[in-house]
Amino acid sequence: MSDGARRARSRRILTFAARRLVQLWWFELALPKLGLAGIAERTRERRIRRLAEDFRTLAVELGGLMIKVGQFLSSRLDVLPPEITSELEGLQDEVPPVPFPAIRELAEAELGARLGQVFDRFDEVPVAAASLGQVHRARLLDGDADETGLRDVVVKVQRPGIDEIVAVDLAALRRVAGWLRRVRIVSDRVDTPALVEEFAQTSLEEIDYLHEAASAERFAESFADDPRVYAPAVVWERTTRRVLTLEDVTAIKINDTDALRAAGIAPADVARVFAEIMFDQVFTHGFVHADPHPGNIFVTPLPPATGRGGEEPGDRAGPLWRLTFVDFGMMAEVPTELRSGLRALVIAVAARDGKAMIEAAREIGVLMPTAATGELERALAELFERFGGMGFAQLKDVDPQEFREFGTEFGDVMRSLPFQLPERLLLLIRSMALTSGMCSGLDPEFNVWDAVEPYAGRLLDEERGDLARDLAAEAMKSAGLIWRMPQRVDALITKADQGRLSFDTSRLERRLDRLEGVARRVVSAVLFAALLIGGAVLVGPNPVLGTTLMIASALPLLHALFAGVLGRRGRR
Numbered sequence: 001m002s003d004g005a006r007r008a009r010s011r012r013i014l015t016f017a018a019r020r021l022v023q024l025w026w027f028e029l030a031l032p033k034l035g036l037a038g039i040a041e042r043t044r045e046r047r048i049r050r051l052a053e054d055f056r057t058l059a060v061e062l063g064g065l066m067i068k069v070g071q072f073l074s075s076r077l078d079v080l081p082p083e084i085t086s087e088l089e090g091l092q093d094e095v096p097p098v099p100f101p102a103i104r105e106l107a108e109a110e111l112g113a114r115l116g117q118v119f120d121r122f123d124e125v126p127v128a129a130a131s132l133g134q135v136h137r138a139r140l141l142d143g144d145a146d147e148t149g150l151r152d153v154v155v156k157v158q159r160p161g162i163d164e165i166v167a168v169d170l171a172a173l174r175r176v177a178g179w180l181r182r183v184r185i186v187s188d189r190v191d192t193p194a195l196v197e198e199f200a201q202t203s204l205e206e207i208d209y210l211h212e213a214a215s216a217e218r219f220a221e222s223f224a225d226d227p228r229v230y231a232p233a234v235v236w237e238r239t240t241r242r243v244l245t246l247e248d249v250t251a252i253k254i255n256d257t258d259a260l261r262a263a264g265i266a267p268a269d270v271a272r273v274f275a276e277i278m279f280d281q282v283f284t285h286g287f288v289h290a291d292p293h294p295g296n297i298f299v300t301p302l303p304p305a306t307g308r309g310g311e312e313p314g315d316r317a318g319p320l321w322r323l324t325f326v327d328f329g330m331m332a333e334v335p336t337e338l339r340s341g342l343r344a345l346v347i348a349v350a351a352r353d354g355k356a357m358i359e360a361a362r363e364i365g366v367l368m369p370t371a372a373t374g375e376l377e378r379a380l381a382e383l384f385e386r387f388g389g390m391g392f393a394q395l396k397d398v399d400p401q402e403f404r405e406f407g408t409e410f411g412d413v414m415r416s417l418p419f420q421l422p423e424r425l426l427l428l429i430r431s432m433a434l435t436s437g438m439c440s441g442l443d444p445e446f447n448v449w450d451a452v453e454p455y456a457g458r459l460l461d462e463e464r465g466d467l468a469r470d471l472a473a474e475a476m477k478s479a480g481l482i483w484r485m486p487q488r489v490d491a492l493i494t495k496a497d498q499g500r501l502s503f504d505t506s507r508l509e510r511r512l513d514r515l516e517g518v519a520r521r522v523v524s525a526v527l528f529a530a531l532l533i534g535g536a537v538l539v540g541p542n543p544v545l546g547t548t549l550m551i552a553s554a555l556p557l558l559h560a561l562f563a564g565v566l567g568r569r570g571r572r
């Protein structure tokens with residue numbers, strides 16, 4: 001890229017951001033101060049739509065990282081207004097492929113040989129053209145097949161010059177982050193420079209295919225004992241920093257429900273297994289596929305003789321299919337201390353203990369350490385009092401009006417607090433949002449909370465499992481926790497549970513029993529709570545959206561969280 005082109009590209013991004021910032025300041029800060037908040041209110045929806053359209057135009061024009069940013073925003077199905085997500089959805093499909101001669105040149109330079117010398121066949125038309133690279137089908141030479149006889153491969157080749165484009169885009173994004181740091185309503189909630197650094201790290205990793213190849217192997221290893229999951233083998237001899245050669249694992253696209261049914265596979269089963277496998281990545285392996293969009297997951301039917309694949313664990317007849325993941329360029333690590341923070345949150349919600357929940361939110365980094373949280377504590381106590389005793393199935397029967405009213409009240413408190421978005425949660429939240437969206441697409445009746453419950457139950461059943469052990473340890477550590485619970489919990493759960501609480505047998509046993517008893521229901525509740533808080537801070541990364549969503553945060557958030565439940569209820 002010439003110096004001129006580099007400068008023009010950078011200028012285009014910076015001008016776009018500067019204009020939107022000024023607009024944000026004017027409508028969301030200046031006008032309300034002048035007593036004209038009504039104007040901001042009335043024009044907000046139109047402005048958001050316009051912003052999404054303009055961003056789309058910019059991304060399509062510039063390609064590179066801007067497509068990634070758009071993809072990122074479009075995956076926020078749970079919190080962003082549909083006018084944004086629908087505008088940005090499918091953005092990656094608009095990327096034109098690089099003409100084959102340029103791809104050939106790069107691949108040959110990387111592999112140090114002519115394509116004809118190392119591949120028996122190399123399709124000139126790509127299977128997929130993405131923002132950073134494109135994928136071509138190929139066939140290895142006879143003698144190059146590995147011991148399994150693997151010859152059919154896909155070769156992912158980087159777009160020529162993408163390193164430079166990424167560098168220019170990151171420099172521009174860093175400047176925008178610096179500006180945003182000076183906008184208090186944004187900087188109160190999100191450390192934008194840190195966020196951009198996180199994005200930078202992910203993007204730089206994504207253009208290092210050796211890193212992706214290593215991640216593919218790590219992912220495969222973590223599921224080595226789980227026949228429901230598969231990842232393509234890496235052909236290391238034909239892999240470099242810019243060329244990645246993988247086993248071709250093309251099968252049924254996970255969202256192709258017609259093809260699934262034709263193969264005798266129930267989409268609802270796929271949704272359930274998929275959610276479980278994603279939870280396994282978060283809670284068990286701590287290594288999570290952060291881009292689980294439909295193009296990256298196949299359902300592979302297996303011949304009955306194989307006896308391996310998806311279906312009920314322990315199914316003696318052997319599962320009939322498995323989920324095959326591709327694209328390991330973007331992975332989220334869940335470090336041990338983050339997992340422990342999430343668990344602390346589980347315990348706190350188990351105890352319906354708003355105070356402990358707030359502490360856990362601090363530990364996870366969602367709530368700034370200095371936040372004065374008395375009000376939030378009171379609001380949470382009320383939340384638990386009203387809805388806390390119900391499983392998610394029961395929540396279906398709550399009058400939507402009641403949710404709405406509570407959302408309005410709760411929203412005031414949420415807005416007044418310095419929530420922030422720790423960058424380490426970014427990929428995890430993205431991954432979970434995509435998971436939830438995908439599962440609802442496969443099964444309209446799917447409710448992520450229903451999936452969490454049996455999952456949590458299974459975790460707890462593994463007596464020696466980490467979670468069970470930690471829960472037990474936690475229960476002992478926080479002596480009194482269980483006993484405090486009945487006082488805090490609403491009448492429903494109190495009545496249901498008091499009968500089971502007895503003081504005349506071993507206290508510890510009772511505590512653990514009690515904890516296990518509620519934990520299944522509670523792990524789902526905690527995710528609800530975590531998303532409630534997490535969702536509120538998601539508003540940070542984009543200034544205009546940030547303000548808009550902060551202003552209307554709680555209601556859409558609650559609505560988004562319960563949309564499936566309430567929607568279904570309404571249709572009944």
Ligand SMILES: Nc1ncnc2c1ncn2[C@@H]1O[C@H](COP(=O)(O)OP(=O)(O)OP(=O)(O)O)[C@@H](O)[C@H]1O
Pocket residue numbers: 092127128130131132133134135154156232246247248249250291295296326327328329
């Ligand atoms: N091993 C494979 N076997 C079959 N198809 C594959 C394989 N790897 C990738 N593909 C196909 O190529 C598409 C693009 O590959 P991949 O997602 O790895 O590229 P990417 O540049 O990261 O794209 P994106 O940013 O859209 O995820 C995938 O969505 C999938 O449909």
